[in-house]
Amino acid sequence: MTHRIYNFTAGPCTLPLAVLESAQAELLDFQGCGMSVLEISHRSKRFEAVHEETLALAQELIAAPADFQPLLLAGGAHQQFDMIPLNLLADGGSAAYINSGIWAEKALKEAQRVGDAREIWTGRDSGFTTLPDALPPLSADCRYLYLTSNETISGVQYRDYPTTVSRKNSTACGSAIRWRCTASRTPSWLRATKPQAAQRKDRKEENQWPRHLKPTTN
């Protein structure tokens, strides 16, 4: 291997060579079973062991207390823009959103398709270069407060934030998570209160579909 470069951009980064080589070898023959992990049954003992180990490692990596359980979910942060309100807001109450930039605004718009999601602060006037010093009062029926810990486009990031529900994406695993003030997170570890599939069945109106999942008619 002679041509390996570093990637310092936001998003995916370079992986250790040993990890890539191991994945490469196991793609042809996983643990001597003659197939790749992509080809074995998802109900097989071998795969179940991979699944269990992945969950345990994820729990350790993000230092989650034992009463939090990682969920491995399809989709990225955009999916959580929708899943968080579907799980926490669809059956009533309101949600408070701090609009700190592009990501927060996208999350707010998706939540407004599901329920009563309110923008309680916006950084629009400063071109999304500021964050609130203090939180405005929350209404009595507020189910959760939503903030974007790291606005990666405009480049504003909380150094600390008050007791709240938060989503984590670009800072996941890069900073300690304050579990006791965090009820749900993104991209993969949302602590669901209701199964998403059950919630989706309620979405009869076409315009209620999240933008990134909107079904087409042709």
Ligand SMILES: Cc1ncc(COP(=O)(O)O)c(C=O)c1O
């Ligand atoms: C803060 C933040 N939110 C949301 C996203 C969108 O993530 P995804 O592409 O996984 O939906 C990103 C990705 O760059 C991000 O940095």
